[in-house]
Amino acid sequence: MNIDHQTGNCKQGGQSPRFARRPNLKEFWAKKSVGDSEFWEKKIFNQNHMKYILYARKSTEEDDRQILSIEAQVFELKEFAAKEKLEIVASFQEAKTAKEPGRIKFAEILSLIEKGKAGGILSWNPDCLARNSVDGGKIIHMIDRGLIKALKFPTFWFEPTPQGLFMLQIAFGQSKYYVDSLRENVTRGMRQKVRNGVWPSKAPLGYLNNPKNQRN
Template sequence: MIKYIAYCRKSTDEQDKQVLSIESQIEELKEFAVKENLSIVKFITESKTAKIPGRVEFNQLIQLIEAGEIQGILAWHPDRLARNSIDGGRIIYLLDTGKLLDLKFPTFWFDNTPQGKFMISMAFSEAKYYVDNLSQNAKRGNRQKLRRGDWPNKAPLGYLNNKADKTIAIDPARAKFIAKAFRLFATGGYTYVDIQRFLSQNKVFSRAGKPIHLDSISRRILSNPFYYGLMNFGGELFAGKHRPLISKELFDQCQKIVKRHSRQENSIKSGFDFLGLIKCQECGSSITAEIHTKFYPRTNNRVAYTYYRCSKKKGKCNQRYIAKTEIETQIRQVIQKVSLPQTAYKKFLLWLEK
């Protein structure tokens, strides 16, 4: 007698309201199994989209079939099993190799014959077409909203999504601080860290309730044209209906400062060997470097020394400056732990010469 495994899936982002809940699928499959006299060994449930491969429970199902423990699959409809070509192909290949003997669906006919395999492959293709078409329709709908001046995603900080009329409204609690952050940054006397500190002091945090990441301050706030009335979507600009928080002149001035900061960062990195390679072990912040000079009267000479330190971008940190020579020593010690022994190194060279 064929041993069946019942697979029930409903994605959390399922667009099709007609798809049964997992609980309803289980009940349907139980009734169908009794009616068809099928032996269900196990129920596997999963709340994940089938648009892309990589479902944990589905992969477990495939492993059970490959191991010979299960010979049949019971599901409410073929689109519960696969909405992508890879997972659908795996099931058809298991049918071809004889490891999978049968598929049963209350809503779809299948027989393990060339005609049946053709029909199931068409069902998988149709399921894939559905999600592909859904994605295209969503993109088309977004572009239509943007042309009307409506923002289709979550509102940036300083704004709120008005669910009643699906518009973007100014956030009365945080908008004034976002606007002031632009004015402060435009003076050229404030860094990203200063802006982060200013926003945190005024209780303007990320959606997770944490201080806004420096990269988000640079890219999603200070470089976002949304704040002066334009919406950047996929690299294309659209005029928005929402009320701007700042003028275009203020935004353009901030972009000059952003570019200046970017050039400074690149020039700093080019002068120091280890920037971008290491992070602070205590707080996880990036490492920055400075050059200190010391004058020696006896030799009438000035000597430059390079020091590395924690940038403290993630908050308070107790680590102090460390000399470049000490950094080099620490890096050598790490590399030695993973480097090849001399004997293995010579053998490897001989092997390469062959």
């Protein structure tokens, strides 16, 4: 270390420390932004080079309701997969509501993904995957852990980016809000039927439903 006797400043390597080159923050953040962009672009690119599990679901277990729902979903999902060149390694169909956790087929899909058998899920929309906080949280957590690398929907945009995860959480939240709001409205209607002297559900054992007013 040298001392400039005229100014009294210390010199190191022939240059005063206060004149040493400072890091260019603008350049640093520009490089970081490019690096982040390349990182997400690579993740998005790899979505079309992985294995997907197709999942179709309808809300009711009754055969006479939404009878064509699953059939239509499967047809259009396969059509979408062919268009996007997605490799489907397994297909699951389930007639079970998503407002409560505990769907068997859905659990099998997550188990296969955890075992590395597939990296993505193909479904009609986020509403088919989850309408409750538990299942929605599992999907988000598996994306964060890198187990689920892609979700594909013909009706909804998703990319494994912070923005994509944010939009997915909003979609799951809207689905749960719809279920909660519907439950409240249906319960209110049933209370009013009771006040009107009308049986609020199907006729109990030993009675027949009246085709005119649906109750007897």
